[in-house]
Amino acid sequence: SQQGEEDPQALSIQEGENATMNCSYKTSINNLQWYRQNSGRGLVHLILIRSNEREKHSGRLRVTLDTSKKSSSLLITASRAADTASYFCATDEWYSSASKIIFGSGTRLSIRP
Amino acid sequence: ETGVTQTPRHLVMGMTNKKSLKCEQHLGHNAMYWYKQSAKKPLELMFVYNFKEQTENNSVPSRFSPECPNSSHLFLHLHTLQPEDSALYLCASSQDQQGLYRTGANVLTFGAGSRLTVL
Numbered sequence: 425s426q427q428g429e430e431d432p433q434a435l436s437i438q439e440g441e442n443a444t445m446n447c448s449y450k451t452s453i454n455n456l457q458w459y460r461q462n463s464g465r466g467l468v469h470l471i472l473i474r475s476n477e478r479e480k481h482s483g484r485l486r487v488t489l490d491t492s493k494k495s496s497s498l499l500i501t502a503s504r505a506a507d508t509a510s511y512f513c514a515t516d517e518w519y520s521s522a523s524k525i526i527f528g529s530g531t532r533l534s535i536r537p
Numbered sequence: 538e539t540g541v542t543q544t545p546r547h548l549v550m551g552m553t554n555k556k557s558l559k560c561e562q563h564l565g566h567n568a569m570y571w572y573k574q575s576a577k578k579p580l581e582l583m584f585v586y587n588f589k590e591q592t593e594n595n596s597v598p599s600r601f602s603p604e605c606p607n608s609s610h611l612f613l614h615l616h617t618l619q620p621e622d623s624a625l626y627l628c629a630s631s632q633d634q635q636g637l638y639r640t641g642a643n644v645l646t647f648g649a650g651s652r653l654t655v656l
Contacts, residue, residue: 455642466539466627466647467580474642512580516643523643524593525631527572527580 428456428496428513428528436534443500445531447513448493456489456496457514457525467512467527470498500533508535540564543628543648550618551656558613558651560628567633569611570645571603574625586611587633618655625650 431446447456455474459467473480473489473496480487486499500507510530516523541562550556560569571583585593586605600622602614611628629645 457642457644459645459647464625464650464652466541466543466649467629467645468539468647469644472642472644514645524570524582524585525643525645526582529577529579 428515428526430511430513430528430531432531433529434532434534436536437503438536439503439505441503443503443507443533443535445498445511445533447496447498447528449496449513449515449528450494453491453515454523455516456487458485458487458496458498459512459514459527461510461512461530463509470511503533503535505535505537507533509533539646539648541628541630541646541648543626543651545651546649547652547654549654549656550615552618552620554618555614555616557615558626558628558653560611560613560648562609562628562630562646562648564630564646566630566646567608568631568643569605569608570629570631571611571613572627572629574627574650575623580627584613615653618653620655623653623655625652 428447428449457472458470461467471482473487484501489496510532512527512530514525514527544559568587573581582595583597584603604612627650628648631645
């Protein structure tokens with residue numbers, strides 16, 4: 425089934441720098457979501473971008489979507505130690521008029537103080 | 538607190554044990570999900586229930602048996618598991634699986650997970 429693939433798998437940056445994570449997917453989508461997971465915990469929804477949108481902002485988060493390239497990016501500006509987590513993109517897969525959410529393998533982000 | 542509560546948070550069991558994981562949501566959602574998260578692997582969707590009806594079984598071995606008695610509760614019954622079943626089991630809920638039609642989105646709310654170790 426369709427699956428987002430995040431790049432890079434791991435990213436380590438200095439506090440205050442910007443972090444960019446990329447996601448590629450395989451088939452047409454209605455929307456793409458980004459989730460965050462702190463170590464050993466559940467995922468938390470961050471932001472959703474619809475297929476007819478190209479860019480979306482939420483606080484320090486900026487998401488872009490390029491449906492022609494089947495890719496999305498998540499930018500976290502002015503990173504903080506608390507941003508250390510894994511970040512996942514997720515796409516919807518349709519079957520029998522219902523959707524299921526399929527996740528990629530994630531990017532592990534570490535913020536160095 | 539996300540509104541989705543999973544118990545127990547940690548479980549250690551032998552291969553011959555029978556145990557259950559429980560998930561409860563207080564969000565008024567109608568769809569509930571079980572995902573499995575193993576080390577260095579993507580989240581695997583296991584089961585989906587929409588309005589108490591199972592709508593997805595992603596080729597999960599029969600040693601995992603889900604139960605959804607109502608839209609607020611979801612169980613995962615475990616029996617004769619293997620060590621490779623050790624993982625973080627995540628429960629999630631959403632408005633419903635047809636949410637996409639109304640809002641254009643199916644957004645999941647997750648519990649904190651149940652860490653399962655099979656000896």
